Amino acid sequence: MKIAVLGAGHVGPVIARLALAAGYEVGIAGSGDPARIEMIVDFLAPGAKAQRTADAVADADLVVLAIPWHRVPSLEPKTFDGKVVIDSMNHWPPAAAPLGTSEEVAQRLAGARVVKSLNHVAYQDMEPANGRAVGFAGNDPDALDAVAEFLQRIGFDPVPMGALTAGRLLEPGSPLFGVAAHRHEFETFLKEQS
Template sequence: MKIAVLGAGHVGPVLARLALAAGYEVTIAGSGDPSRIEMITEFLAPGAVALSAADAVADAEIVVLAIPWHRFPSLDPHLLDGKVVIDSMNHWPPAEAPLGTSEEVARRLAGAQVVKTLNHVAYQDMEPAGGRAVGLAGDAPAALKTVAEFLERIGFDPVPVGSLAAGRLLEPGSPVFGVAARRQEFEKIIEEQS
């Protein structure tokens, strides 16, 4: 299975390393010309191939969005048609915002199957994953299964929290945001919030 990581900042290279260590083929794209991130990629995620966003996602089964939220509007939504997309981005919208961030992502990426996960884990706490519980939310059962299998293979313990609307439980300000927890504790926190 091929994984494309869009974003070469903090989160992207960490997830690329975890995926490579789990035996996945990994492509990674930053903004602009791939030659700008080749050296970073060789150093931070040796084995990942730096490509343009279009080339990176072309034959990937899973695409990880690890770009800054303010860059998301510039992403061509049609690049991700038919893809399983992990939304690991964060946004700090007003509390009264009508939609959670992944619901906004799914609305814009109407041709993709969006799963929210990994956004609530600080990049410096991602490796080693060591069985840390991570929540995942989504509306497509097949995509949730694919992402859960990916998360397990890279070392996390995936905990379903519900639909994309329930993904708000993973957003900044929630009790699980930035908390390192095992499954039982994570499930207890989520249950108290539901």
């Protein structure tokens, strides 16, 4: 399984390292020429391949969006058709938007199978994953299975949150955001919300 990580800032290289350690082939794309991020990739995620966004996504079975939120409009929707896409982004500053980021991503990348996850864990707390519970939410059962397998393989304990709209429960302002919660805390919180 090949993983494309879009974003070479704080979060992207950490996810790339976890994926590489789990035996995945990983491509990383920044916002421009891959040559601009080659040194960063070589240093922060040795073994990953710096690529253009279109090439990284085309080669991937699973795509992780770890770009700044304001760059989402620059994504070419057709590039993502049929792809399983993990949205690990947040509104910064937190927005009182009617939709969560993943719902907006799903509208923009209409052909993608979007799953919300990894956005509620600070990059410095991601590694080692050590079985830390992470929520994931989405509408496509096959995409959810693929993401759960990926999360588990890179060291997390994936906790299903429900449909994509439940991804809002993982965003800034939620009691689960930025907290090292255990599976039972996720499950208790979900029961309280229903």
